[in-house]
Amino acid sequence: MKEKMKAMVLYGPKDIRYEEVDKPVCGDNDVLLQIKAIGLCGSDIRTITYGHYKVKYPQIIGHEITGQVAETGKNVKKFKAGDRLYVSPVVPCHECKACRLGYEELCENLTVIGTEIQGDYAEYMLLEEKVLKNGVVLSIPDELEYEQAVITEPLSSVYACQENCSITLGDTVAIIGMGPIGCLHTALAKIRGAKAVIAIEQSEERLNKSKEFGADYLINSSKEDPVAKVREITGGWGAEKVISACPSTDAQNQAISMACKKGTVIFFGGVPKGKLTNIDTNIIHYNTLTLIGHYGYSNLQARKAFSLITSGRLDAKKFVTHVLPLKEIEKAVELTRSGEAIKVVLKP
Numbered sequence: 001m002k003e004k005m006k007a008m009v010l011y012g013p014k015d016i017r018y019e020e021v022d023k024p025v026c027g028d029n030d031v032l033l034q035i036k037a038i039g040l041c042g043s044d045i046r047t048i049t050y051g052h053y054k055v056k057y058p059q060i061i062g063h064e065i066t067g068q069v070a071e072t073g074k075n076v077k078k079f080k081a082g083d084r085l086y087v088s089p090v091v092p093c094h095e096c097k098a099c100r101l102g103y104e105e106l107c108e109n110l111t112v113i114g115t116e117i118q119g120d121y122a123e124y125m126l127l128e129e130k131v132l133k134n135g136v137v138l139s140i141p142d143e144l145e146y147e148q149a150v151i152t153e154p155l156s157s158v159y160a161c162q163e164n165c166s167i168t169l170g171d172t173v174a175i176i177g178m179g180p181i182g183c184l185h186t187a188l189a190k191i192r193g194a195k196a197v198i199a200i201e202q203s204e205e206r207l208n209k210s211k212e213f214g215a216d217y218l219i220n221s222s223k224e225d226p227v228a229k230v231r232e233i234t235g236g237w238g239a240e241k242v243i244s245a246c247p248s249t250d251a252q253n254q255a256i257s258m259a260c261k262k263g264t265v266i267f268f269g270g271v272p273k274g275k276l277t278n279i280d281t282n283i284i285h286y287n288t289l290t291l292i293g294h295y296g297y298s299n300l301q302a303r304k305a306f307s308l309i310t311s312g313r314l315d316a317k318k319f320v321t322h323v324l325p326l327k328e329i330e331k332a333v334e335l336t337r338s339g340e341a342i343k344v345v346l347k348p
Ligand SMILES: [Zn+2]
Pocket: 041, 042, 043, 063, 064, 153, 154
């Protein structure tokens, strides 16, 4: 008889069930991971609510992954039972044109754990040969808890963004959206030497929390005009870097208007499919702005994000506000949606 495990299985939009499924069988080249801490990501909430075009139902989703090696295949030499691991969910092929050009995050054959293959909303997950060979699987130092190591995933993307657009010493950085991503952007911008971070958010609760991560100025965009306010704070000049980290076309539009001359505007978060942003392109033209789209991260950037956490440069503990059992995912989603939680970590 097949061994069983508990898992959270997504059957379709708004249909997720906690149930017993077959436990994966560890092949000769695989590692069987016992999941320890799972990050609940905003994109998971979107997938649970609206579905995802790449997910084949029923699917065990989840892509912010930490766990302990339960079993290794006989050909696996690099890992052994008991190893504590962080696993990056994006696995590039290293062969396509994008990969060869160094843009692994844009890999044409990208495998995403929790989308195309089983994720970590379960007691166990298989790390197949492809993941072990082409992905990023890192050993978590003893002194670091799983709950903190799991922050590596969202931080990887934030790290990649700030590295790609060179947030640097002396920049004033305006960040729209103070969810977990906005808070990570805030903390990282300060580490990179930003002179000031201006946090912009509609929820008073989230806005207040951003102070903890180093935000210097807070703007509640449901109460005041964020563009006018950024101009006021910067003596009329505007922000050197503006990051739109919320799924809003209005935010994207405002971002362009609050950047300084020669400033850089980054569209970090996607907007709902089909929604168009009305932009006065003359602002980009006359102010010679740089407009950057951001998505994903390379293997190297994932490693760098991990080392920011393991070295203690970025205090991951602060971001984890709630730890809940996996079966209470609905509560976790609610806590995240309401803004009460910054990051909820789930445990199988
Ligand atoms: Zn994520």
